[in-house]
Amino acid sequence: KCYYSNPSSRSGHRGGLRLPPRPWQLPVVGSLHHLLGDLPHRSLRRLSRRYGCPHLMLLRFGELPVVVVSSGEAAREVMRTHDAAFATRPQTATVRILTKQGQAIALTPHGDHWRWLRKLCAVELLSAARVRSFRPVREEEAARLVGAVAASGGGSGNNKLVNLSEMMAAYVADTAVHAIMGRRLDDRDGFLRYVDEAIRVASGVTLADLFPSSWIAGALSWRQAHRAEVYRQGLFQFLDAVITEHMERKSQDVLLRIQSQGSSQFLTMGTIKAVVFDLFSAGTETAATTLQWAMAELMRNPDVMSRAQAEVRGAFMSRSKVLEEGLSNLTYLHWVIKETLRLHTPGPLLIPRECRETCKVLGYDVPKGAMVLVNAWAISRDPQSWEEPEQFKPERFQSDTRDFRGNDFEFTPFGAGRRICPGMSFGLANVELALANLLFYFDWSLPDGILPNQVDMTEAMGITARRKKDLWLRAKMCLNLPH
Numbered sequence: 001k002c003y004y005s006n007p008s009s010r011s012g013h014r015g016g017l018r019l020p021p022r023p024w025q026l027p028v029v030g031s032l033h034h035l036l037g038d039l040p041h042r043s044l045r046r047l048s049r050r051y052g053c054p055h056l057m058l059l060r061f062g063e064l065p066v067v068v069v070s071s072g073e074a075a076r077e078v079m080r081t082h083d084a085a086f087a088t089r090p091q092t093a094t095v096r097i098l099t100k101q102g103q104a105i106a107l108t109p110h111g112d113h114w115r116w117l118r119k120l121c122a123v124e125l126l127s128a129a130r131v132r133s134f135r136p137v138r139e140e141e142a143a144r145l146v147g148a149v150a151a152s153g154g155g156s157g158n159n160k161l162v163n164l165s166e167m168m169a170a171y172v173a174d175t176a177v178h179a180i181m182g183r184r185l186d187d188r189d190g191f192l193r194y195v196d197e198a199i200r201v202a203s204g205v206t207l208a209d210l211f212p213s214s215w216i217a218g219a220l221s222w223r224q225a226h227r228a229e230v231y232r233q234g235l236f237q238f239l240d241a242v243i244t245e246h247m248e249r250k251s252q253d254v255l256l257r258i259q260s261q262g263s264s265q266f267l268t269m270g271t272i273k274a275v276v277f278d279l280f281s282a283g284t285e286t287a288a289t290t291l292q293w294a295m296a297e298l299m300r301n302p303d304v305m306s307r308a309q310a311e312v313r314g315a316f317m318s319r320s321k322v323l324e325e326g327l328s329n330l331t332y333l334h335w336v337i338k339e340t341l342r343l344h345t346p347g348p349l350l351i352p353r354e355c356r357e358t359c360k361v362l363g364y365d366v367p368k369g370a371m372v373l374v375n376a377w378a379i380s381r382d383p384q385s386w387e388e389p390e391q392f393k394p395e396r397f398q399s400d401t402r403d404f405r406g407n408d409f410e411f412t413p414f415g416a417g418r419r420i421c422p423g424m425s426f427g428l429a430n431v432e433l434a435l436a437n438l439l440f441y442f443d444w445s446l447p448d449g450i451l452p453n454q455v456d457m458t459e460a461m462g463i464t465a466r467r468k469k470d471l472w473l474r475a476k477m478c479l480n481l482p483h
């Protein structure tokens, strides 16, 4: 225990700063050993509880200071009170390689380029009017999802197991691409492989990031850098083909229209590709993950499934199909989605931020340059803020008016402040329509021999909280498909 700092020195004053408390550290690696063996958001919650750091905790990954935010109170300070000071993103070596040819939005530092693209999202790409205009695309893709489930085992009389995870991921990818580019991709599976790889590559931290002062670490990082470079080149070739074909068809796509008018210095061809991929990837993984957990929770909680299904069928039975304009009346389904986002926050640590200037948070100094991780997953399961936090109970929202739109800091699956997700309405519209359709047309059951409380809820290793195993279910069609 020779490296254990005694409790009184754990929130030390150093260089005139009152730093947040920290668990014991090892020389060189700092706090990294604390994260071994479990998912990052789970390890960080365990650490903050064990070492009595309920709000803020200071870690060190190699030489890099990392501040972890674990309470709604501290999240409010970071994403509202001092939002401007925390509105930039760390530029790791991998991020620099990935954004060499064009900066998009999610990983881009705070500044004019990012501000301009956010405005473009708010006004053009993801505005409420634009999201409404995608309705025919969503309805077409939701009908295809229902058709695909019926064809692969859910048709009447047929009751085969279907890989619902795979089908929902395909639906979400097709909807995002179809809406943004005007049609589906021929090579959707190739695209999904790039998204998968993007999340793995972008979340990688190299030795050079951990030990910026060491040339040896820099030299040893070449292999990771090379892998990121090869990935970037492959991705841009793929996007070249997609965008060239798109331009040849002269689609009136917003990004290309603005670029052809030369109305901004920021919108180079490299930026267009990067933004298109940012929107595809940010919109695909998160919404697919939400749908997969929602269906898994419904299977684990048959009473919730019955109530949600009764609501959807009651609302649409007379019209024999699900219509988007009726979705806003489905209060219970909306609670189911909220509860899914609370328990299974798709980005459990949001996207890392960086402190731009030393800043006082709840009496502690967060040093300039520190990476800041908001553990939104732990905060939305915090027993100080939520009753029975580990239980899936959509009814809690009957009396609890907290929402995920960035004003309730105990519940921020879309982040908050300047960096809040600009695709929230688009993502939710995709999730709601698909879920309503799946519950309307089919009765669902588990594979033989599996009881509701045995549904596997293991999360996969990584920075997103996706399911480790695909969800295989039996679908029995209850209503005829509309012609």
Ligand code: HEM
Binding pocket: 105, 106, 107, 108, 118, 126, 176, 278, 279, 280, 282, 283, 284, 286, 287, 290, 346, 347, 350, 351, 352, 412, 413, 414, 415, 416, 418, 419, 420, 421, 422, 423, 424, 426, 427, 428, 431
């Ligand atoms: C259920 C669906 C979704 C969830 C849970 C989600 C969640 C998030 C989160 C947690 C962040 C980081 C916020 C922060 O750092 O404070 C984010 C950022 C972002 N999201 Fe989403 N997202 C979803 C859907 C979408 C969709 C459909 C799109 C676009 C098509 C999108 C585009 C983006 C972009 C561009 C950013 C970066 C914003 C910036 O850095 O300024 N997201 N999202």
